[in-house]
Amino acid sequence: MANLTNSSCTEWPNNPNYCTAAVVARIFSASLSILGCVFMIFVIVLFKKYQFFVQRLILWLSIAALLDAIGYLMSEDNITKNTFCIFQAFWVTYFDWTILLWVCCITFNLLWSVLKFRKTNHLEWVYHVISWGLSLVIACIPFSNGIVYGPANLLCWVEAGENVMRFAIWFIPLFVLMTFTTFAYIYVLYVINRRSKVWTGRYNPENERSKILLKEDIKPLRFYPLVFLVSNLMPLINRIQNASQGGSTSEPVFLLAFFAILSVPLQGFLNAFVYGLNRDILSKLRWLHIKTAFQQWRGEKSIGEYPADTRPVMRTNGSTSDSETDNMA
Numbered sequence: 001m002a003n004l005t006n007s008s009c010t011e012w013p014n015n016p017n018y019c020t021a022a023v024v025a026r027i028f029s030a031s032l033s034i035l036g037c038v039f040m041i042f043v044i045v046l047f048k049k050y051q052f053f054v055q056r057l058i059l060w061l062s063i064a065a066l067l068d069a070i071g072y073l074m075s076e077d078n079i080t081k082n083t084f085c086i087f088q089a090f091w092v093t094y095f096d097w098t099i100l101l102w103v104c105c106i107t108f109n110l111l112w113s114v115l116k117f118r119k120t121n122h123l124e125w126v127y128h129v130i131s132w133g134l135s136l137v138i139a140c141i142p143f144s145n146g147i148v149y150g151p152a153n154l155l156c157w158v159e160a161g162e163n164v165m166r167f168a169i170w171f172i173p174l175f176v177l178m179t180f181t182t183f184a185y186i187y188v189l190y191v192i193n194r195r196s197k198v199w200t201g202r203y204n205p206e207n208e209r210s211k212i213l214l215k216e217d218i219k220p221l222r223f224y225p226l227v228f229l230v231s232n233l234m235p236l237i238n239r240i241q242n243a244s245q246g247g248s249t250s251e252p253v254f255l256l257a258f259f260a261i262l263s264v265p266l267q268g269f270l271n272a273f274v275y276g277l278n279r280d281i282l283s284k285l286r287w288l289h290i291k292t293a294f295q296q297w298r299g300e301k302s303i304g305e306y307p308a309d310t311r312p313v314m315r316t317n318g319s320t321s322d323s324e325t326d327n328m329a
Contacts (some may be wrong), residue, residue, distance in 0.1 A: 004285045009216060011154060011252055011257070011309050012063065012252075012254065017028050018254050018258075019154060019312045021258060022154050022254075022258050022261050023154055023227065025258060025261055025262040026072055026154065026155065026261045026265060027072075027073060028262075028315060029261075029262050029264075029265045029266040029269070030046075030069045030070075030071075030072040030073045030265035031073070032266065032269040033065060033066070033068075033069035033266055033267060033268030033269045034066060034069045034073075034268065035068065035271070035272075036267070036268045036269035036270075036271060036272025037062045037066035037069065037218055037268040037271070038066065039063050039275075039276075040058065040059075040062040040068070040268075040271065040272050040275050041059065041062050041063065041202070042181075043281060043284070044058065044059045044062070045059075045274075046290070046293045046294070046297070047183055047284055047289075047293050048196075048293075048296075053111075053119060053121035053124065053254065054123070054221060057102070057105065057106050057127075057221065058221070058271075058275065059101065060102055060127075060128075060131070061099065061102040061106065061224065061270065061271065062271060062272075064095055064099045064102055064131070065095075065097040065267050065268035065271060066268060067091075067095045067098075067101055068095035068096060068099055068265070068267070069265050071088060071091040071092040071095055072092065072155065072264070072265040074088040074091070074156075079151040079154070079155070079156060079309070080151065081150035081151060081159075085149070085150060085151065085156040086147060086149045086150070086156070087093060088119070088155070088156040088160070089149035089150065089152070089156040089157045089197070090139055090142075092139070092155070092156070092157060093139040093142070093149075093158075093169070093170070094135050094136060094139035095135075096170070097134070097135035097138050098131050098132060098135045099138060099267060100173075100174065100177060100228070101130055101131040101134060101135060101182065102131045103126070103224060103225055103228040104177055104180070104181065105127040105131060106182070106221050106225060107181050107184050107185065107225045108120070108184075109184075109185070109221065110188045110221055110222060110225070111160060111184045111187070114158060114187075114188050114191040114192065115191075121263075123148060127158075128170065128316045130217055130301075138169055140170065141165075141168075141169050142158060142165060145165070148165050150268075154257075154261060155261070158170075158244075166239065171236065171240070172241055174232065175236065178229060178236070179233065181225045181228065181229060182210070182229060184225070185222075185226060185229075188222065189222070192222075194285045196245070208324065209305075214219075223274045227267065227270040227274055228267065229268050230263075230270070231264065231267045231270060232263075232264070233259040233263075234256070234260045234306070235257045235261075235264050236265060237256065237260075238252070238253075238256040238257055238259075238260035239260075240252050241253060241256055278305065
């Protein structure tokens with residue numbers, strides 16, 4: 001990528017290399033996220049893990065993160081307020097919100113699981129309405145007061161100087177929901193740790209059911225809220241610092257802006273990293289398992305589907321049954 005010129009680097013006109021570094025960071029992290037999200041979606045679909053509610057929650061979050069990362073790749077070097085810039089700003093706002101709301105749904109599911117030891121799969125349709133529908137409503141709000149989408153620190157979003165709109169549609173709700181997510185996450189970890197110490201000694205059916213729920217519903221999801229908190233902390237600090245400058249003509253603090261723009265699109269990659277740490281996932285990422293999964297998708301039978309000692313049983317007339325012949329194929 002060629003270095004940005006002084007005229008196209010409006011954030012740091014005296015240091016255009018700062019703009020180049022920030023743009024490279026954005027493209028790099030967004031590309032990593034796209035690869036990470038594609039990996040997660042591929043694994044969930046290939047091994048048909050979407051049949052399980054917890055894996056579907058991860059799938060929807062991955063789709064939202066994938067589309068969000070694509071939005072961060074849309075920006076041009078010389079950003080101006082045009083139709084494309086407005087579209088990109090709307091796109092990023094919408095999918096930033098879908099990620100936030102899916103994380104909140106996952107957090108609620110975790111909280112409800114540890115409080116009531118019940119699954120919330122019956123609420124999945126509600127999660128979809130909230131995550132996709134409410135995000136659309138919020139992303140349309142900037143159109144209600146004129147079009148306040150436009151250039152905003154090396155990408156297109158709510159325009160610089162529109163601090164009221166920025167805080168109304170993103171930073172205040174983000175802070176509130178991040179606070180809820182943080183306390184809920186700490187409480188979930190506390191309960192898990194406390195109950196793990198209790199689940200010892202004699203066999204107890206209730207404890208066994210709790211262990212199964214912990215393994216199947218809680219553990220696979222417990223780190224995704226943390227990933228969201230980590231990836232959005234620096235952007236929140238950066239935007240608060242921008243607003244405290246009291247004017248759109250002030251230059252952003254380079255290190256804050258750099259790490260903010262690096263971390264925002266990184267959500268999908270960090271999710272993939274957490275997903276890949278799952279032992280069950282790691283055990284399936286072998287050629288034999290992948291090949292078997294492809295064969296099952298194509299409707300083919302693989303040798304691994306049958307017991308090793310399956311043999312045709314001869315009838316008294318020397319023939320074999322149809323089902324036994326199938327096992328020989």
